[in-house]
Amino acid sequence: MKKRIISILLAAVIGVSMLTACGSETKETISGAEGSSEAGAENSADEKVLRIAFPDTLTTVDVANVTSATMLKEVAGVCETLVHADEDFTLQPNLATEWKMTGDNTWEFKLREDVLFHDGTRMDAEAVKWSIEWELENNSAFAGSTYIESVEALDDFTVQFTTSQKTTDLPAALSYVGTVIVSPSSVNSDGEFVTAVGTGYYKQAVFDEMSGTFECVVFEDYWQPVETNVTRRVVRSITDASARSLAVQNGEIDIASDVPFSDLETLANSENVQVSKFNTARTYFYEYNLKKDTFQDERVRQALIYAINKEEIVSDVLLGVGGVPKGMLMDDMPWANLEVDTYDYDPDQALSLLEEAGYTDSDNDGYLDKDGEKLTLKLITFTKRPGCQLIVQATQGYYANIGIDTSVEVLEWSAMNELIQNGDFDMALNSAASAYIPTPAYYMDTYYKNNDIGYVNEELNSLLDDCKATTDMEEKYEYSKKAQALAQEDAAIFTPALYGAVFALSKDVDNFQYNAAAHDFIVPYETSLK
Amino acid sequence: MIRYIVKRMVTVFVVLWMVATLTYFTVHVTPGDTATAILYSVGGESAVNSENLERIQSKYDLDRPIYEQYFEWVINAFKGELGTSYKYNKPVFYMLKLRVPNTIRLGLAAVALSVVISIPFGIASALHHNRFLDHVGRIFTLLISSFPSFWVAIVLIIVCALKLKLLPVGGMQGPQSIILPAVTLSMGMTAATTRMMRSSMLDVMSQDYIWAARAKGMKWNKIITRHMLKNALPPIITVIGLQIGHILGGAVIIENIFSWPGVGGLLIDAVNAKDTPMIEGCVLLIAFGYAIINLIVDIIYACLDPKVKYTGEDT
Numbered sequence: 001m002k003k004r005i006i007s008i009l010l011a012a013v014i015g016v017s018m019l020t021a022c023g024s025e026t027k028e029t030i031s032g033a034e035g036s037s038e039a040g041a042e043n044s045a046d047e048k049v050l051r052i053a054f055p056d057t058l059t060t061v062d063v064a065n066v067t068s069a070t071m072l073k074e075v076a077g078v079c080e081t082l083v084h085a086d087e088d089f090t091l092q093p094n095l096a097t098e099w100k101m102t103g104d105n106t107w108e109f110k111l112r113e114d115v116l117f118h119d120g121t122r123m124d125a126e127a128v129k130w131s132i133e134w135e136l137e138n139n140s141a142f143a144g145s146t147y148i149e150s151v152e153a154l155d156d157f158t159v160q161f162t163t164s165q166k167t168t169d170l171p172a173a174l175s176y177v178g179t180v181i182v183s184p185s186s187v188n189s190d191g192e193f194v195t196a197v198g199t200g201y202y203k204q205a206v207f208d209e210m211s212g213t214f215e216c217v218v219f220e221d222y223w224q225p226v227e228t229n230v231t232r233r234v235v236r237s238i239t240d241a242s243a244r245s246l247a248v249q250n251g252e253i254d255i256a257s258d259v260p261f262s263d264l265e266t267l268a269n270s271e272n273v274q275v276s277k278f279n280t281a282r283t284y285f286y287e288y289n290l291k292k293d294t295f296q297d298e299r300v301r302q303a304l305i306y307a308i309n310k311e312e313i314v315s316d317v318l319l320g321v322g323g324v325p326k327g328m329l330m331d332d333m334p335w336a337n338l339e340v341d342t343y344d345y346d347p348d349q350a351l352s353l354l355e356e357a358g359y360t361d362s363d364n365d366g367y368l369d370k371d372g373e374k375l376t377l378k379l380i381t382f383t384k385r386p387g388c389q390l391i392v393q394a395t396q397g398y399y400a401n402i403g404i405d406t407s408v409e410v411l412e413w414s415a416m417n418e419l420i421q422n423g424d425f426d427m428a429l430n431s432a433a434s435a436y437i438p439t440p441a442y443y444m445d446t447y448y449k450n451n452d453i454g455y456v457n458e459e460l461n462s463l464l465d466d467c468k469a470t471t472d473m474e475e476k477y478e479y480s481k482k483a484q485a486l487a488q489e490d491a492a493i494f495t496p497a498l499y500g501a502v503f504a505l506s507k508d509v510d511n512f513q514y515n516a517a518a519h520d521f522i523v524p525y526e527t528s529l530k
Numbered sequence: 531m532i533r534y535i536v537k538r539m540v541t542v543f544v545v546l547w548m549v550a551t552l553t554y555f556t557v558h559v560t561p562g563d564t565a566t567a568i569l570y571s572v573g574g575e576s577a578v579n580s581e582n583l584e585r586i587q588s589k590y591d592l593d594r595p596i597y598e599q600y601f602e603w604v605i606n607a608f609k610g611e612l613g614t615s616y617k618y619n620k621p622v623f624y625m626l627k628l629r630v631p632n633t634i635r636l637g638l639a640a641v642a643l644s645v646v647i648s649i650p651f652g653i654a655s656a657l658h659h660n661r662f663l664d665h666v667g668r669i670f671t672l673l674i675s676s677f678p679s680f681w682v683a684i685v686l687i688i689v690c691a692l693k694l695k696l697l698p699v700g701g702m703q704g705p706q707s708i709i710l711p712a713v714t715l716s717m718g719m720t721a722a723t724t725r726m727m728r729s730s731m732l733d734v735m736s737q738d739y740i741w742a743a744r745a746k747g748m749k750w751n752k753i754i755t756r757h758m759l760k761n762a763l764p765p766i767i768t769v770i771g772l773q774i775g776h777i778l779g780g781a782v783i784i785e786n787i788f789s790w791p792g793v794g795g796l797l798i799d800a801v802n803a804k805d806t807p808m809i810e811g812c813v814l815l816i817a818f819g820y821a822i823i824n825l826i827v828d829i830i831y832a833c834l835d836p837k838v839k840y841t842g843e844d845t
Contacts, residue, residue: 057795059618059620059625060618060620065619066572066574140569140582140585141573141577141582143581144581144582210628210629210632237789238701238789240789242787243700243787246687246691246692246700247701249692250699252699411561411562412561412562413567414563414566414570414804416562417562417563418563418566419561430575431575433576437576446576446579450579
């Protein structure tokens with residue numbers, strides 16, 4: 001009896017293990033799939049496979065999922081948007097050829113007539129309507145980010161968007177990854193999004209839902225010529241930064257983004273790897289808690305910026321991954337004001353301003369104080385961006401040099417956000433994509449006009465409203481630049497460094513260009529293999 | 531025995547309910563608003579604005595009192611519905627079904643590896659008590675239990691993948707992909723099981739019946755296989771059962787390092803996004819696995835050792 005029980009139990013265990021050993025691979029393919037070719041960069045004389053590490057978990061190809069949409073548009077090259085933002089942040093026609101504002105809340109977009117989806121059907125206004133409505137319904141962040149309320153097909157190749165508020169920035173919003181255009185055949189009869197049938201140069205071949213590996217092959221009927229020798233792209237989910245770095249070194253991956261700063265030297269010395277650094281439109285920025293008396297004094301705010309050596313932060317702390325800001329934004333942005341005061345490193349000036357504000361080392365303990373109270377600052381930041389923790393630690397050092405005691409807390413972003421809203425901090429280091437919607441007003445509207453730190457400047461808000469109201473780009477730039485000048489004078493929020501992206505590429509990768517207007521990073525169609 | 535199993539299953543469900551409740555409320559008292567965490571995880575900081583937050587609150591009923599959300603979740607859980615993942619917008623059960631086989635596969639590989647190494651090693655160590663092999667074994671187990679698993683993982687990757695080019699760095703690129711994560715995961719268990727095996731063998735070796743068997747002239751090999759192993763193994767089964775539970779928890783870190791698409795990766799993403807349904811699903815799965823494995827171990831133990839009778843007490 002006992003032996004029977006043991007036998008049954010062991011058989012059950014072996015059975016489970018056999019079942020799991022057989023695997024439960026869920027591969028979704030479309031017709032014409034050429035099978036998987038994960039191993040090696042070249043399976044046959046004709047096939048060139050570009051392998052890309054994606055830093056997030058892929059669980060779906062549904063374009064309403066922003067992670068998925070980012071991968072499909074920018075990494076795999078399977079989907080496209082109506083509008084495209086160039087490297088210099090100017091908007092270009094893409095799937096749409098022209099657009100105009102037809103009312104306070106309405107816009108008309110004319111579509112390109114020679115675009116085919118990967119299923120062979122023509123991209124038309126009904127398909128665009130379907131696509132936008134799918135995203136509106138299934139992406140909770142869509143409406144709030146684009147202000148799109150509804151979309152109608154006026155004729156075969158004209159769509160009308162209605163927005164929930166007056167916005168001159170809809171064309172820029174339609175370059176956002178969440179607005180990619182896909183065919184209604186992406187959804188099965190049960191209403192489930194199963195295949196990303198887009199318009200891109202590559203079309204979906206295989207998606208392994210279990211491992212998060214996506215493969216795509218060249219779409220022969222793409223609407224414009226592309227020069228590349230890559231016939232297949234394989235995108236693998238590798239969420240750990242060290243794992244991405246090791247995968248490139250081992251020759252398993254051709255392109256990996258956001259590798260650890262500590263690996264840069266090893267990667268640069270590796271014979272199979274090339275390291276490329278780029279400045280991005282993302283910034284690091286410090287916010288003061290203006291609800292506290294300490295920061296009501298503009299001299300204190302400016303002094304704390306003078307105390308930080310931004311050049312050293314970029315070169316020594318971030319190891320060159322990033323840029324020294326000449327204003328608050330990336331230099332290449334056409335609306336960036338590079339003639340503002342950035343309070344360049346001057347610890348003597350910092351001490352002088354603090355002394356004017358009443359902070360001196362009256363008790364000779366090495367720390368500044370005022371009215372018997374030591375100046376102590378609580379710096380907070382978040383975990384996701386590794387550079388943030390490094391910058392905050394460096395800031396702690398700079399402040400210690402001028403006699404300011406600091407404590408540092410590193411939290412998850414939502415936890416940091418909660419502390420900011422509760423006012424339980426002195427300075428918060430955050431990071432933001434200043435070209436999430438690539439318009440002159442977006443960044444300041446999001447972080448300067450709408451903030452939780454108690455910063456209010458009515459003149460700045462008025463300039464931003466004027467910027468959003470006009471459709472003339474030159475006027476937009478002017479309003480934005482004036483707003484930036486005001487913001488820099490107030491010094492309530494400041495940029496210690498521009499965010500840099502670092503890529504580890506295999507030596508086989510050729511023609512990789514970085515577009516700072518990308519949501520994360522773009523692998524252009526022209527990227528090839530030697 | 532049947533009554534015992536039924537009693538244990540009731541206990542298992544009580545334990546699962548307690549684990550689920552503790553987890554549910556712990557997630558909600560951790561810093562950070564849930565709706566903010568969800569939006570940040572799906573769209574980055576730029577997606578976090580008042581309009582989107584309202585939409586998320588409404589979509590997932592997050593503006594209801596916490597106890598209301600909890601009771602609804604418990605009732606649905608009893609019906610077998612674990613809810614929809616906030617981050618992935620897919621049923622939790624579906625996501626777990628995709629990933630669980632991989633975690634089980636990895637766990638079983640680690641256990642198998644550990645058993646294959648630790649039992650013979652422990653036996654050999656005991657039989658060569660205080661001699662060279664014993665010292666080697668003890669130093670070996672001390673070393674592998676001292677190194678943190680994530681460090682071991684990186685070292686193995688550097689040596690076996692980068693330098694020797696024998697194995698891949700991670701992912702599921704073929705049967706060879708399981709080797710490094712399984713080896714890493716098995717190390718702690720190997721150390722503990724080897725020591726227990728050695729200790730158990732030494733205990734048995736000192737028993738009178740072993741001396742009697744030797745005095746009767748029985749061959750040493752036969753004494754080991756017929757008498758020693760039979761009496762030394764039962765406690766090891768319990769240890770292995772406990773270690774399997776640790777492996778299920780330890781797999782979370784290892785899966786992340788090796789990009790192994792298991793439950794661990796889901797759990798880490800879920801914690802970062804405060805994706806409560808997914809956290810609950812993963813935690814329940816791990817707790818259930820732990821409880822069931824220990825029940826199986828106890829049954830096997832009773833079968834192997836006739837002195838153990840599960841009538842509520844050991845006899």
